[in-house]
Amino acid sequence: MERIKTYIDRLDEQLEGGIPKGSISLICGVAGCMKSSFAYNILYNNAVVGDKKGLYITLEQAVPNLKQQMETLGMVEESEKLAIVSHKMIDTETQLDMKFELNSMKKVKYYLDDLLKRENYDLIVIDPLNALYSLTTVKNPRREAHLFFEGLRETGVTSFLISEMYPGDTKYGKYGVEEFLADAIIHLDLKRERDILERHLGIIKMRCTNHNLQYFPLFYNNGKFVIYTKEEMEL
Numbered sequence: 001m002e003r004i005k006t007y008i009d010r011l012d013e014q015l016e017g018g019i020p021k022g023s024i025s026l027i028c029g030v031a032g033c034m035k036s037s038f039a040y041n042i043l044y045n046n047a048v049v050g051d052k053k054g055l056y057i058t059l060e061q062a063v064p065n066l067k068q069q070m071e072t073l074g075m076v077e078e079s080e081k082l083a084i085v086s087h088k089m090i091d092t093e094t095q096l097d098m099k100f101e102l103n104s105m106k107k108v109k110y111y112l113d114d115l116l117k118r119e120n121y122d123l124i125v126i127d128p129l130n131a132l133y134s135l136t137t138v139k140n141p142r143r144e145a146h147l148f149f150e151g152l153r154e155t156g157v158t159s160f161l162i163s164e165m166y167p168g169d170t171k172y173g174k175y176g177v178e179e180f181l182a183d184a185i186i187h188l189d190l191k192r193e194r195d196i197l198e199r200h201l202g203i204i205k206m207r208c209t210n211h212n213l214q215y216f217p218l219f220y221n222n223g224k225f226v227i228y229t230k231e232e233m234e235l
């Protein structure tokens with residue numbers, strides 16, 4: 001099976017080489033657990049190091065703000081393989097050839113289908129998936145989510161959908177269906193240990209992959225994410 005590298009230090013070796021190509025992963029966690037940075041880092045390294053084309057759809061954070069944040073984290077290299085689009089840009093483009101109003105989920109799907117006819121992308125991030133539900137009213141969100149995931153899977157592009165959680169949540173997606181529809185769930189956990197916030201990464205599931213079940217301590221140092229196994233931490 002072809003796999004997409006995450007380029008997160010030590011993570012790929014825990015995933016039999018990376019994330020299955022063409023799969024849909026949820027990247028979930030509470031506010032500030034570095035969901036956006038983590039997803040962007042995967043696209044950034046795949047563009048700069050791996051020569052793979054990525055599209056980052058930012059639905060809540062403005063493009064200059066996101067870029068600045070990533071530059072602050074050391075991801076400074078410009079690459080024509082990495083495109084960032086905002087909700088506003090999608091609105092403008094879709095309105096040009098649409099006579100009727102679509103909800104956000106359908107609009108993004110329409111935009112992607114149209115774009116993928118013209119250009120090839122290897123990776124897509126949607127940040128956050130929750131914005132697709134909230135920007136306009138979605139009548140039957142569970143059904144819409146199902147159709148959206150199916151449509152995305154049909155494109156064959158490896159996708160990462162950011163899912164926002166609240167402290168104490170037991171669901172990884174807003175409607176409790178996303179976790180079943182997704183092929184993989186990457187949980188970024190933020191915990192308070194002796195008055196210090198600690199970050200951990202857990203692979204809750206990843207289809208077709210024999211992965212480690214540990215919650216790995218996650219760090220961001222010198223422009224790179226790195227995980228450690230429990231065994232390494234004990235040394």
Ligand SMILES: Nc1ncnc2c1ncn2[C@@H]1O[C@H](COP(=O)(O)OP(=O)(O)OP(=O)(O)O)[C@@H](O)[C@H]1O
Pocket residue numbers: 029030031032033034035036037038073219220221
């Ligand atoms: N070098 C670093 N190491 C660890 N954490 C950092 C570092 N630099 C920034 N951060 C933290 O990461 C946070 C931002 O991460 P990011 O925006 O990716 O999180 P997020 O989960 O997408 O947040 P939101 O829920 O607001 O969208 C910053 O607010 C800061 O707390």
Ligand SMILES: [Mg+2]
Pocket residue numbers: 035036037127
């Ligand atoms: Mg974010």
